[in-house]
Amino acid sequence: MLYAFAFVLAAILLALTVIDIKHFRLPDYLTFPLIGLGLLQGYVLHSDILPFAIGAVAGYAAFVLIEIGFKRLRGIDGLGRGDAKLLAAAGAWCGWLWLPQVVLIGSLAAIAAVLFMRLRDKAVTAQTAIPFGPFLAFGLAVVWSVQSFHHVPL
Template identity: 55%
Template sequence: MNIDVLLWGVVLLPALAALAWIDIRTLRLPDPLTLPLIGAGLVQSWYFTGNVWNALIGAAAGYLFFLAIEKGYKALRGQDGLGRGDAKLLAAGGAWCGWIGLPWIVLIASSSGLVFAGALTLLGRRPAGMMPFGPFLALGIAVVWLGQLRLGWI
């Protein structure tokens, strides 16, 4: 394994694991973890590509996409569907994976979340109330980032 990927992975992967765990326990994705992850993603993008624009566009697009979903859902249903922490975590995903990785992150996160909710329902343990989305976003970010760097995906 390339040592550069390993060192950056030591930054990203434990942070994603911590965020997933915190979201499971508290339904919160705290700014002291999500915001530095955005900054680290921008630095990582510059390190690997010498260009930060792809990461900046990815961070902005990820945040604005989930912010629009959050606001739209609230306007239609009168209740929260996504938290602002989810938007910040997707912004971090955009910073780490670039704008081209965003659809893949969202696809993996949404699919894994649906499979998980479906499995709970089949087992008779239907989710009551809100279900954290952060763990599924973290999974999507990790898979896409590793896939881009190690396997040449996207």
């Protein structure tokens, strides 16, 4: 059953990554089922849904608060609600205690991508739009894989 969940997670994250890179959006028709499947895998694989449900709510709330705060501070959009829904999915798959690791890995990957772009002489400024979904998806995939295949406790 673990491998079935891994396959579905990888497929949906790959689809979300491609869509976000091409269209700068993470569609609800993929993020909502991903949240539900995360809760299901928590119940099936761990016999407990509470840390995953808390993770979904905490992930969504954290990024919505950051989105609102950034918009008020800078007057421009910084994160979209799709990113918040993807972090909710990360919480549903990994549990609330692992959300900081998901965000850290995603953020470090995004920083590495920006540095790579700058090394290739691409202009990257504070106004350059970069989709965060692919990096967040990477963080989710890494954390869930380490948890699941190395039996890291929740």
